[in-house]
Amino acid sequence: MLLPLLLAAMIGLAGQSVTARAVLAPRGITVRVSPDTVLVGDRVHCVIDLEHSADERVSIERLDTLSTNQFELVSRKQSASALPSGGGRERFELELAAFGLGRQLLPPFTVVYRASGGQVTGRVPVKPDAAVFVKALTDSTMHELRPIKPPEKPSLPFVLLLPVIIAVSGGAGLVLLVLFLLRRILTASAEKIDPGQVAQRKLRKLGSRLSAGMPPPECYEELSNIMRSFLEKRYRIRALEAVTQEIERDLKKLGVAGFESIMSLLKQADLVKFADSRPDQEESRNSLHKAEEVIRTARTPEV
Amino acid sequence: MQYAAELEELGLQITEASRFLEKAQAELARRIVGQEEVIRRVFIAMLVNGHILLEGVPGLAKTLIIRTFAAAMNLKFQRIQFTPDMLPADLVGTMIYNPKEMEFSARKGPVFANVILADEINRSPAKVQSALLEAMQERQVTIGTQTFPLPEPFLVLATQNPIEHEGTYILPEAQVDRFMMKVLVDYPSYDEELEIMLQSASTEPKEPVMPVVQPNDIMKARTLIDRIYVDPRVQRYIVDLVVATRKPAQYGIAPLEAMIEYGASPRASIFLLLASKAHAFMQQRPYITPEDVKAIAYDTLRHRIRPGYEAEADNIRSDDIIRQILQHVPVP
Numbered sequence: 111m112l113l114p115l116l117l118a119a120m121i122g123l124a125g126q127s128v129t130a131r132a133v134l135a136p137r138g139i140t141v142r143v144s145p146d147t148v149l150v151g152d153r154v155h156c157v158i159d160l161e162h163s164a165d166e167r168v169s170i171e172r173l174d175t176l177s178t179n180q181f182e183l184v185s186r187k188q189s190a191s192a193l194p195s196g197g198g199r200e201r202f203e204l205e206l207a208a209f210g211l212g213r214q215l216l217p218p219f220t221v222v223y224r225a226s227g228g229q230v231t232g233r234v235p236v237k238p239d240a241a242v243f244v245k246a247l248t249d250s251t252m253h254e255l256r257p258i259k260p261p262e263k264p265s266l267p268f269v270l271l272l273p274v275i276i277a278v279s280g281g282a283g284l285v286l287l288v289l290f291l292l293r294r295i296l297t298a299s300a301e302k303i304d305p306g307q308v309a310q311r312k313l314r315k316l317g318s319r320l321s322a323g324m325p326p327p328e329c330y331e332e333l334s335n336i337m338r339s340f341l342e343k344r345y346r347i348r349a350l351e352a353v354t355q356e357i358e359r360d361l362k363k364l365g366v367a368g369f370e371s372i373m374s375l376l377k378q379a380d381l382v383k384f385a386d387s388r389p390d391q392e393e394s395r396n397s398l399h400k401a402e403e404v405i406r407t408a409r410t411p412e413v
Numbered sequence: 414m415q416y417a418a419e420l421e422e423l424g425l426q427i428t429e430a431s432r433f434l435e436k437a438q439a440e441l442a443r444r445i446v447g448q449e450e451v452i453r454r455v456f457i458a459m460l461v462n463g464h465i466l467l468e469g470v471p472g473l474a475k476t477l478i479i480r481t482f483a484a485a486m487n488l489k490f491q492r493i494q495f496t497p498d499m500l501p502a503d504l505v506g507t508m509i510y511n512p513k514e515m516e517f518s519a520r521k522g523p524v525f526a527n528v529i530l531a532d533e534i535n536r537s538p539a540k541v542q543s544a545l546l547e548a549m550q551e552r553q554v555t556i557g558t559q560t561f562p563l564p565e566p567f568l569v570l571a572t573q574n575p576i577e578h579e580g581t582y583i584l585p586e587a588q589v590d591r592f593m594m595k596v597l598v599d600y601p602s603y604d605e606e607l608e609i610m611l612q613s614a615s616t617e618p619k620e621p622v623m624p625v626v627q628p629n630d631i632m633k634a635r636t637l638i639d640r641i642y643v644d645p646r647v648q649r650y651i652v653d654l655v656v657a658t659r660k661p662a663q664y665g666i667a668p669l670e671a672m673i674e675y676g677a678s679p680r681a682s683i684f685l686l687l688a689s690k691a692h693a694f695m696q697q698r699p700y701i702t703p704e705d706v707k708a709i710a711y712d713t714l715r716h717r718i719r720p721g722y723e724a725e726a727d728n729i730r731s732d733d734i735i736r737q738i739l740q741h742v743p744v745p
Contacts, residue, residue: 353704353744383745384644385420385700 138162141238143216148208149245153184156240158202160221161193166231168200171220178217180210180244208244215241305343306405312336313405317398326394327382333394333401334379337372340405354380371404420642423699430637431697433630440485440625445478446612447605453695454596454712455482455570460634460691463593463684464549464569466534466584466716471574473598474609479530479570486631487624488527489564495537501544508557519556524548527564527628531571535581545569546588566631586719593684594709595716634694641690642700646745650703651689654710655682657738658718666741672724672734677717685713703744711735 138161143154162168173186187203208214216238223232313336320329335350338357342349347360354376361369378397381387389397434456441452451467455478458465467475476492483490493504506522523529524545531545548554549569553562571592573584589595601609653664658676661669689705696705711732718731 348740351740351742351744353702353707355704356707380702384642384647384702386642386644 139221139234139236141216141236141240143240143242146241147243147245150209150211150247152208152244154181154206154208154242156204156206156216158204158219160200160202161197162200162223163197165226166197167224167226169222169224170202171222171233173202173204173219180208180214181217182207182209208242210244211246213241213243215239305340306408308343309336309340309405310402313398313402317395320391320394320398326389326391329394330379330382330389330397333397334376334383337375337379337401337404341372344408366408368404368407371400372408375401375404420699423637423640423642424697427637427641427694427699428697430630430634431694433626433634434695436625437482437485440623441478441481444481444619444622445474446608447601448474448478448598451475451478451596451598452482454594454709455479455568456695457688457691457709458570458593459486459566459568459631460638460694461593461687462566462635463687464571464591466589466592466595467570467572467598468575468595469572469598470600473600475570475572475598476530476532479528481622483528484622485624486528486626486628488566488568488628490528490530491523491526492530492532493523494532495534495541497536497538499537499541501541504541504544505548505554506556517557519559519561521556521561522554524554525561525563527566527568529567529569531569533573533581534571535573535584538582539585542582542584542588545571546591550591566628589716590678590680592716593688594712596712597715638690638694640699641693643686643690644700644745647689647701647703647706648686650742650745651682651685651706653742654706654714654738655679655685657742658714658734661738661741664738664742666737669734669737672721672727672729674719674721677714681714681717685710688713707739707744710739 140157140159142157145154148154158170160168160170174183184205184207186205189201189203191199191201193199206216218235218237221234221236222230223234225231313333316324316329316332316336320326338349338352341347341357341361345361345364345366347357347364349357349360352360354373357376358373361372366372375397378389382389437456438452445452454465457463469475480490480492502522504522504524506520506525508517509520510516511518529545534542534545548563549567552565552567553560555561573581600606655677657664657666658673658681660676661667661673685706686701688709689701692705692708693699693701698705714735715731718734720729720731720734724730724734
């Protein structure tokens with residue numbers, strides 16, 4: 111009764127010895143890695159040699175999935191060679207990109223042994239003790255940062271500076287106020303100047319120049335400018351850059367007193383300017399009188 | 414006060430010679446509701462031998478205006494629909510082989526008419542556009558080895574749709590420049606639309622347009638227009654306006670400098686003067702005033718000014734630029 115049990119126990123032990131051929135540093139499995147220190151992201155060269163008997167074939171299970179968080183398989187190469195003892199050696203050359211920081215052990219893998227018929231004869235999980243030291247790209251050991259300089263304290267205490275600040279601000283405010291008032295006064299006085307009076311003065315001067323021998327066409331040109339300038343200031347219309355028709359339209363809209371006389375003067379001036387009309391001295395003088403009359407009657411602002 | 418004696422005489426002749434315009438305008442008004450400005454521009458172009466580029470959405474009576482105009486003026490009218498597959502020969506004509514006489518003879522194309530409506534000119538390729546624009550400029554057409562003068566008066570009205578750009582060939586600036594005016598045709602007013610609707614919504618045939626003018630009247634008017642007086646002040650004003658499109662800073666409009674990619678060509682000055690003369694003629698005046706110049710400035714300059722990138726970004730069109738220029742260039 112005891113014999114079959116003993117035999118069974120012996121067979122079980124023999125089977126265990128097959129699967130547990132190598133665990134941490136199994137015989138016939140060599141793992142080398144170079145260089146042993148790299149920067150993060152650099153590549154390391156890993157060589158795995160697997161020795162086997164003549165009637166065996168050997169491979170690494172799911173080699174493509176060898177990548178882990180710390181290593182990324184970049185490329186692989188496999189070669190085989192015969193051993194003088196009669197067996198063979200399978201060499202796997204792997205290129206791995208190293209990530210993570212500090213000492214990183216190479217990822218574990220499983221070696222599969224097969225008989226010449228293809229059936230699996232053994233599976234050996236390997237946890238290589240070869241490791242790579244991965245350094246960070248930046249040197250976290252820098253300790254030469256200068257400490258932040260504390261803010262400088264004012265040489266004068268704030269209590270002493272406060273009156274000076276108030277005085278300067280007050281002075282600036284006062285200057286601005288004076289400037290503002292000055293501007294208002296100037297604007298008000300400018301507004302008080304009646305454009306009619308200015309135009310009358312200019313017309314009187316023009317009359318004296320005409321008497322002094324000014325050619326009538328020039329007189330009309332000047333008259334047109336005086337009238338346009340007056341209309342622009344008095345009625346706030348664009349007259350200096352406008353043509354007579356545009357002025358006519360604007361004045362009509364405003365219902366200006368003496369509209370017909372104004373237009374008649376501007377049209378006469380247009381005839382002289384653009385139609386080669388040659389008025390005589392008398393005509394020019396009459397036009398000047400007419401213009402003075404128009405301006406006098408239009409004294410009351412319409413707007 | 415009157416103007417110089419020679420202008421007085423010219424004024425009387427102009428009043429007499431411009432009567433035909435009133436008759437033609439009255440005849441046009443029988444068929445066309447509104448669009449007075451467009452009609453006035455067509456008359457101006459015809460009076461000074463210019464051509465017009467009409468821009469407006471479809472259905473604004475562009476064709477009707479031109480067809481009626483030609484009929485009232487007793488002129489031969491041709492409408493040419495420009496298409497992408499058109500060839501220059503379809504426009505100007507071609508050499509045809511005559512087997513009886515065993516020789517080639519020229520067959521004149523539709524361009525041989527007094528009034529041409531080049532509908533949707535931007536639908537045809539550049540070579541067809543060039544053929545028409547060359548005919549407009551030279552006023553003659555060469556078919557094979559023979560050169561034929563185009564009939565007088567010769568007026569081209571080209572239309573283009575401002576909205577559709579797909580499948581179109583945009584007219585190059587150099588060719589657009591040959592058009593005396595670019596007229597924008599706008600929608601009619603509410604009342605005009607009402608009148609158009611009542612007038613057109615009928616199956617009865619329309620009364621034919623009566624020819625009320627003889628081509629000779631136009632030729633006579635042209636000789637008088639050439640004699641219209643242009644004061645040196647107005648001459649300078651025209652040049653000032655055109656130069657201001659190129660160097661606005663010189664006229665106190667420095668902000669426009671960045672808005673204009675390029676300004677109007679010297680052709681603009683020529684056409685501005687010619688169109689102003691025609692405008693004065695239509696007002697029965699023997700001299701030009703700045704009013705005449707301002708009246709046609711938009712139509713004469715808008716296609717000759719190219720707004721720059723900044724202007725486009727701010728949605729500033731060439732009309733806005735012209736408005737600024739007219740407001741800032743001092744009127745004599």
